[in-house]
Amino acid sequence: MVAKQVQFRCLMCGHEYSGMYDHDNVTERSCPKCRSNSVRRLPDAKAAKK
Amino acid sequence: MNIEVGVVIAATGMDVYDPTEYDEYGYTRFDNVITSMEFERLICAGGPTEGHFIRPSDRKIPQKIGFIQCVGSRSQDGRGNPYCSNICCMNTVKDTLLLCDHYPGVQASVFYMDMRAFGKGFEDLYMRSKEEGVKYVRGIPGDVVEDPETGNLILTVENTTTGKLEKHELEMLVLSQGVIPRQDGDTVRKLLTLSTTSDGFVMESHPKLKPVDAPTKGVFIAGCVESPKDVKDSVTQASAAAARASILLNAGKTKIEAITSQVDTELCNFCGICAKVCPYNAIGAPDRKAEKPPMIIQAACAGCGACAAECPQDAIQMRHFRDEQIMAQVEAIVKDDPEKHLLTFACNWCSYAGGDNAGTARLQYPTSSRLVRTMCSGRVDEKFVMHAFKLGAPMVLVSGCHFADCHYINAVHWTQKRMDRLWNKLDKLGIRVDRLQLEWISAAEGQKFAKVMRELEERVQAVTDEEIEFTKKVLAEEEEKAKKKKKPKAKAEVSV
Numbered sequence A: 001m002v003a004k005q006v007q008f009r010c011l012m013c014g015h016e017y018s019g020m021y022d023h024d025n026v027t028e029r030s031c032p033k034c035r036s037n038s039v040r041r042l043p044d045a046k047a048a049k050k
Numbered sequence B: 001m002n003i004e005v006g007v008v009i010a011a012t013g014m015d016v017y018d019p020t021e022y023d024e025y026g027y028t029r030f031d032n033v034i035t036s037m038e039f040e041r042l043i044c045a046g047g048p049t050e051g052h053f054i055r056p057s058d059r060k061i062p063q064k065i066g067f068i069q070c071v072g073s074r075s076q077d078g079r080g081n082p083y084c085s086n087i088c089c090m091n092t093v094k095d096t097l098l099l100c101d102h103y104p105g106v107q108a109s110v111f112y113m114d115m116r117a118f119g120k121g122f123e124d125l126y127m128r129s130k131e132e133g134v135k136y137v138r139g140i141p142g143d144v145v146e147d148p149e150t151g152n153l154i155l156t157v158e159n160t161t162t163g164k165l166e167k168h169e170l171e172m173l174v175l176s177q178g179v180i181p182r183q184d185g186d187t188v189r190k191l192l193t194l195s196t197t198s199d200g201f202v203m204e205s206h207p208k209l210k211p212v213d214a215p216t217k218g219v220f221i222a223g224c225v226e227s228p229k230d231v232k233d234s235v236t237q238a239s240a241a242a243a244r245a246s247i248l249l250n251a252g253k254t255k256i257e258a259i260t261s262q263v264d265t266e267l268c269n270f271c272g273i274c275a276k277v278c279p280y281n282a283i284g285a286p287d288r289k290a291e292k293p294p295m296i297i298q299a300a301c302a303g304c305g306a307c308a309a310e311c312p313q314d315a316i317q318m319r320h321f322r323d324e325q326i327m328a329q330v331e332a333i334v335k336d337d338p339e340k341h342l343l344t345f346a347c348n349w350c351s352y353a354g355g356d357n358a359g360t361a362r363l364q365y366p367t368s369s370r371l372v373r374t375m376c377s378g379r380v381d382e383k384f385v386m387h388a389f390k391l392g393a394p395m396v397l398v399s400g401c402h403f404a405d406c407h408y409i410n411a412v413h414w415t416q417k418r419m420d421r422l423w424n425k426l427d428k429l430g431i432r433v434d435r436l437q438l439e440w441i442s443a444a445e446g447q448k449f450a451k452v453m454r455e456l457e458e459r460v461q462a463v464t465d466e467e468i469e470f471t472k473k474v475l476a477e478e479e480e481k482a483k484k485k486k487k488p489k490a491k492a493e494v495s496v
């Protein structure tokens, strides 16, 4: 699978941002605002709605 | 060719960075711009010029030579690599001393951002180079142009010590190129199931305690395959690797982990997920047609537990960290005043040790957190988290090693994927997703551990009784539904 653009949301501060996601090579996530690692990859449908 | 061996030491070395993409330096455009590796060939008695240092454009001995440091290293602009290549500073110092020794009167200038001269005798060498008259200019040149008549190079640099823009005319320019992971190293890496850090170098089993062991047992690493290093460090590492290897070879037998996984063949439905998940390739894939269950190579299993957590049939158990053992801990924690406690799953090597670090550093953090230790965060099954919520836990934290520190190659990747699945599941059920948190905390991050505990304590208190009751109700209903679905298989489930 190739990397694709997805939407992330920090569950600590609520900050949302887009970034690359590769299911075969997941990388460590850290919120660019508060540095929390509780960063959820929003489901595609939700990300598309935004 | 088949060779039977007891251990393998990977010492496949490195490659050097090609500075062509730094077009402003004119490498490949100007004859007299060369790399540090090409410099080595020119000054080497066995090289094409028999050790005579001449410049390519007119074969004259240059009198003014410049060196640009950190070409392709410590870069933040997307070109080259973000890491320090370790050897280039001292290599340049050595090169300038060679030039001064071979060609007295030659003027060498070094353009740098920082000179890193740590290591035995290196500061002395650096000072000697300065005493020989080598000019060190703090500033990385922005532009190099060639005088077409003389072939000389005019370099523009902001001297950050004086704050002035300077122009330097040089007869030859050496680009101190960085070190990169070996470009054809994939075959060896795959063969030995070696994983790499984000910079592409091979990852050691533990950065402090097992620096020459690969995570795969019986495999050791030495030299630049692990990270950029000089000859002395490579020899030190190779000696250590050889010593570590000889321990195994002389013993003739090996101790295996007590904490390994085992398959319940009655429950297995041959899906093969376990074999895909295992970071060590320690699970032989099942064969659905032949109804052959997966085979776990006990000597290769390191005990991360990712297979047990991912198995949809719960057909894999970890010795000493069985599902029922962990569930019992969860139940004990939420037995009294569940609404007051933060339930934390902490991995043995990093997060749990991070908690210890916070303790020994006497950092203050709330006492409401209750820890469940697993060997790896990859062991934290979805059902442990759901069980905790079902029993009334207000918040659950899953914590593990940073990706680069994962004790089990890349088992944390599965933690991350599972967390995404769990958040989606909670969302679907109408449960607030931020009640499940994830943090990567290393053994040295006692500060972070304490900070996370403090932050989550506030959140625990903000979870309302209504929320907890709703969660309990929803998850109890879900469990009922799941039970009904599973009923036909009940007979098989008895034999664990």
Ligand SMILES: [Zn+2]
Binding pocket: A010, A011, A012, A013, A014, A015, A031, A032, A033, A034, A035, A036
């Ligand atoms: Zn955040």
